[in-house]
Amino acid sequence: MDTDFILIRKMRRGDEAAIETFVRKHYPSILRYCRCHTWDHQLAEDLTQETFERFFRSFSSYHHTGKLANYLYVIARNLCRDSCKTQSKQQELQDSEAASMSDLDRKLDIRQAVDRLPEELREVIILHYFMGLKQREIAQVSGIGLPLVKYRLKRGKELLRNDLGEEEYP
DSSP states (O other): OOHHHHHHHHHHTTOHHHHHHHHHHHHHHHHHHHHHHHOOHHHHHHHHHHHHHHHHHTGGGOOOOSOHHHHHHHHHHHHHHHHHHHSOHHHHHOOOSOOOHHHHHHHHHHHHHHHHSOHHHHHHHIIIIITOOOHHHHHHHHTOOHHHHHHHHHHHHHHHHHHHTOSOOO
16 A cells, blocks of 8 residues: 555545645655746745645545656646746746856756757656656656657657757756
C-alpha cells in the first residue's frame, strides 16, 4: 500500500498531521516544477500554493487511482500555463539567484531554447529533464500514449541540440 493512499485515508478523517505530512512531501517537487515553468521564485511559490489549494478544494471528489504526484503535476501544469499567458517574457526570464554571469548566460540560453520549443515538446522536456519523471509518468500526466512521449522527447532533444548548437543535449 503506497504512503499517499494512507495519507489520503487519514486526511479524509480530518487528521491535521497527515495533511501537513502530505504538503511537506509534495511541496518541494511541485515548487520545482512551477519554477521551471516561470523562472520567478515568488510566482512559483504562489502557483505551488494555488496547486494545493485547488487540490484541497476538490479533495472530496478525488479518487486515488495512481500516483498522487502526477495529479498534482496536472493541476500545477494548468496553473502555470494560465500564468504564462498573463506574464511578460521579461518577467519569466528574471532569475533572482546569485550566479556567475557565464552560468546565468547558460541558464538563459537553455531557458530561451526550451521556450522556443512547441508547447507539446516543451512540456515533455520539462517533465523529463527538470522534474525527473519517467516516460510512463509523463504519458500519464500529459494524457498521451507512451510512443508519443518517446517521439516528443526525441524531437525536443533534436531541436534543442540544433538551437543550442551542441553535439548532445541531455
